[in-house]
Amino acid sequence: MSSAKVQSEASVMERGDVVSPLTVSGLSAAYQKKPVLRGVTFTVTEGELIGVIGPNGAGKSTMMKAALGLIPRLGGEVLVYGKPYKQQRKLVGYVPQRESVDWDFPTNALDVVMMGRYGHLGLFGRPGAKERAIAMECLAKVGMADFAARQISQLSGGQQQRVFLARALAQDASLYFMDEPFAGVDAATEKAIITLLQELKQQGKTVIVVHHDLATVEEYFDSVLLLNVELVAYGPTKDVFTQELLQHTYGGRLAFLERNSLAKTDNKKG
Amino acid sequence: MSDFWILLTGVLVAACSGILGTFLVLRKMAMIGDAISHSVMPGIVIAFLLSGSRDSLLMMVAAMACGLFAVFLIQLFQNKGVQADASIGVVFTALFAIGVLLVSLFARQVHLDQDAILYGEIAYVHWNTWIVNGMDLGPKAVWLLGVTLIIIVAVISLFYKQFKLCSFDPALAAACGIPVALFHYLLMGMVSMATVSSFESVGAILVVGMLIIPAAAAYLLTDRLGMMIVWSVGVGILSVFAGYGVAVALDASIAGCIVCAAAALFVLAFLFSPSHGIVAKKLRLRKLAA
Numbered sequence: 001m002s003s004a005k006v007q008s009e010a011s012v013m014e015r016g017d018v019v020s021p022l023t024v025s026g027l028s029a030a031y032q033k034k035p036v037l038r039g040v041t042f043t044v045t046e047g048e049l050i051g052v053i054g055p056n057g058a059g060k061s062t063m064m065k066a067a068l069g070l071i072p073r074l075g076g077e078v079l080v081y082g083k084p085y086k087q088q089r090k091l092v093g094y095v096p097q098r099e100s101v102d103w104d105f106p107t108n109a110l111d112v113v114m115m116g117r118y119g120h121l122g123l124f125g126r127p128g129a130k131e132r133a134i135a136m137e138c139l140a141k142v143g144m145a146d147f148a149a150r151q152i153s154q155l156s157g158g159q160q161q162r163v164f165l166a167r168a169l170a171q172d173a174s175l176y177f178m179d180e181p182f183a184g185v186d187a188a189t190e191k192a193i194i195t196l197l198q199e200l201k202q203q204g205k206t207v208i209v210v211h212h213d214l215a216t217v218e219e220y221f222d223s224v225l226l227l228n229v230e231l232v233a234y235g236p237t238k239d240v241f242t243q244e245l246l247q248h249t250y251g252g253r254l255a256f257l258e259r260n261s262l263a264k265t266d267n268k269k270g
Numbered sequence: 271m272s273d274f275w276i277l278l279t280g281v282l283v284a285a286c287s288g289i290l291g292t293f294l295v296l297r298k299m300a301m302i303g304d305a306i307s308h309s310v311m312p313g314i315v316i317a318f319l320l321s322g323s324r325d326s327l328l329m330m331v332a333a334m335a336c337g338l339f340a341v342f343l344i345q346l347f348q349n350k351g352v353q354a355d356a357s358i359g360v361v362f363t364a365l366f367a368i369g370v371l372l373v374s375l376f377a378r379q380v381h382l383d384q385d386a387i388l389y390g391e392i393a394y395v396h397w398n399t400w401i402v403n404g405m406d407l408g409p410k411a412v413w414l415l416g417v418t419l420i421i422i423v424a425v426i427s428l429f430y431k432q433f434k435l436c437s438f439d440p441a442l443a444a445a446c447g448i449p450v451a452l453f454h455y456l457l458m459g460m461v462s463m464a465t466v467s468s469f470e471s472v473g474a475i476l477v478v479g480m481l482i483i484p485a486a487a488a489y490l491l492t493d494r495l496g497m498m499i500v501w502s503v504g505v506g507i508l509s510v511f512a513g514y515g516v517a518v519a520l521d522a523s524i525a526g527c528i529v530c531a532a533a534a535l536f537v538l539a540f541l542f543s544p545s546h547g548i549v550a551k552k553l554r555l556r557k558l559a560a
Contacts, residue, residue: 068445086447094445101439105296106489106498115439118431119446127431151493167442 019082021046021091021175021206022067027076029059029066035229036062040076042225042234044175047204049197051211051221051237055250058228060210061097064177068094080175089119093173095164097180103153109163110148113138116170131170138169143192158189165196176200176207183212194220217241275396275409277514279471280528282415283480284506286464289422291485292495292502293457296437301355302341303481305362306458307465309340311369314466319376330414330466337462338455340365390473390525398470411470418467422460429453434495472525479529480506487532487539490546505535 022044029037037059044050052060065071067078069085080088093116113135114127121127139145142162147155155163161181168176182190197207197220208225211217217224217237224240226232226249233240233248294303313336317329340361347357395411407413426433435443436453444450461481468477488501512535513528520527541547 065441070441070444089445089447092445094442096439096441100441102296102298105438106493106495107434107438108493111494112438115431115435115442118435118443118448121431124428125431 018046020044020079021081022208023077023079023082024063024067025077027063027066027078028074029062029071030074031062031071035074037066038230040227040231042231044206044208045223046206047201048206048222049201049220050206050208050223050225051217052208052225052227053211053214053217053241053246053249054227054232058249060227061179063227064094064179064208064210068092068177091174093168093171093176095168095176095178095181098157098161098164098183100179103155103160105152107152108148109139109144109150109152109155109159109166110135112152112163113166113170116167119171134172135166135170138166139163141169142166142196158185161185161189162192165193169196174205176205178207178209180210180212182209214246272393272396273514275412276392276524277510279392279395279409279411279415280510280514280524281507282412282419283464283468283471283477284484284510285503286415286419286422287468287477287480288484288488288503288506289426289499290457290461290464291481292488292499293433293437294461294481295485295489296495296498300482300486301358302344302458303461304478305340305344305358306337306461307477307481308362308369309365310334310337310462310465310469311366312336312372313369314469315369315372315376319372330463333466333469334459334462336365337465338459341455341458390469390471390476392471392524395471411467414467415471418463422464425456425460429456433457472528476525476529479532480509483529483532483536484509487536490539490543493545505532505539509535 020043024043025041027037027040028035036057040059040063052063054060062071066073066076067085078085080092085092110132114131116138117127117131117134121131136145136148139148142165144159144162144166147159147163152160152163161184165178165181168178181193185193197209200207201222209221211220218241221237223235224237225234226240226245228249228251233245291303294300310333313333314329317332320332321328343361344357347360348354352360395409398410400407400410400413432443432448432453435446435448436450440450464481465477468480472480484505485498485502487505488498491501492498509528509532513531514524516522516531517524517527539547542549544550
């Protein structure tokens with residue numbers, strides 16, 4: 001399956017000379033010599049919500065980390081608004097998986113959100129009243145203003161995820177990478193998060209989300225990137241989120257998927 | 271006067287290790303602190319053999335190099351698939367053994383007392399003074415520790431937000447362009463420095479107690495990073511005073527008593543901390559059940 005074929009040619013035309021928020025070409029990465037990402041190439045359209053879909057071990061998180069330079073690349077190039085990521089850090093926000101940090105760390109919700117401003121403060125700058133105000137505002141946007149002074153270990157999983165999103169908002173980026181923001185959150189939080197993502201989109205921001213729940217893909221995302229070590233397909237959700245391409249992405253495991261989430265999807269279509 | 275110098279030395283050790291220990295505990299690197307403190311041993315002996323004196327600068331440089339070398343080796347083994355705790359165990363015992371070997375080989379030529387290295391001789395710090403133009407400027411250990419403390423305070427307060435973010439969320443730190451590895455080695459360099467400066471007073475083995483125990487107690491006493499550092503230093507200083515008092519009363523090892531006092535304070539925090547202590551937790555549960 002050629003990936004470039006599905007990547008919507010129309011969207012490339014439409015963009016004209018507008019610089020894409022993210023251009024990834026030939027990106028490869030490996031852990032301990034075992035390739036987990038091979039030659040991934042795609043160009044993102046500005047102002048979209050993009051779902052990254054694929055089975056476990058398909059390299060979804062790895063792709064984000066490699067794009068952000070958190071793990072060494074074996075090859076390939078990543079351009080953020082036409083320039084290497086290193087020159088564009090302030091334009092990029094990142095929400096790691098919630099389990100990646102120690103929630104027993106001695107700090108409170110407001111403090112975590114203020115960390116989103118650190119990238120803007122320079123080498124010696126200290127967070128002050130201005131950063132505090134921004135952080136409070138961001139906490140309010142995710143409905144967590146009342147929990148500002150709460151020790152982070154005292155928050156529920158969903159609340160912790162909201163704090164992480166508030167921190168991403170505080171980064172005030174144009175392009176966001178979010179690694180499984182919907183993992184392990186309750187329905188209310190999931191609703192709050194998707195509303196927030198749609199607001200970001202309306203502000204013209206681009207959000208790339210690693211996502212697991214196939215049942216909500218069509219509802220949430222404008223474009224879908226199917227990944228299984230190699231790029232299977234990338235393009236508008238209606239073109240790419242098809243049974244055939246999912247079969248390619250998930251291989252034999254699709255039999256199970258078919259009966260569950262996809263059945264639901266097809267019903268909706270019908 | 272000797273009391274004063276001993277206590278001041280102890281307080282400086284507590285301050286240096288209390289600050290750094292906080293970050294070691296939060297980064298779950300307590301055993302790395304242990305590893306560094308043992309690994310600086312060959313550095314100290316080699317510097318001693320080269321210079322023939324206990325003069326500090328060369329010793330400091332050599333020991334720091336050894337400490338960082340140990341951290342580097344541990345990282346290397348880990349990256350190549352050796353389990354984290356095994357690679358720590360391999361590296362620090364091996365380097366420490368080399369140090370022991372060197373001491374035993376050359377101990378007769380150079381007056382380096384193995385016991386003093388292992389257990390420290392805080393009681394004698396006021397004997398080894400710094401004399402410039404005939405003027406006695408006080409114990410060398412106090413000067414060394416004072417300078418170390420100034421460096422630690424300066425570095426940590428200048429780069430507080432970097433150290434904090436690297437400890438809490440290294441991935442975001444790296445994404446923000448903070449050189450995570452550099453700050454890692456900076457912290458490890460300071461731990462090596464603090465270890466060497468504390469060496470003469472509390473020795474290679476007990477300095478780990480001062481690095482980890484007060485910080486572990488502080489972790490149980492507060493929910494804010496800044497306060498954790500304050501508590502960590504506070505618990506350390508309290509242990510120095512309590513430990514020295516007990517040591518004088520019992521005529522026992524001062525360093526041993528100081529670390530025992532720190533351990534006793536840790537147990538107190540573990541039991542009675544208002545937020546994290548088990549007694550408070552039991553009471554809260556009982557209240558919920560009632």
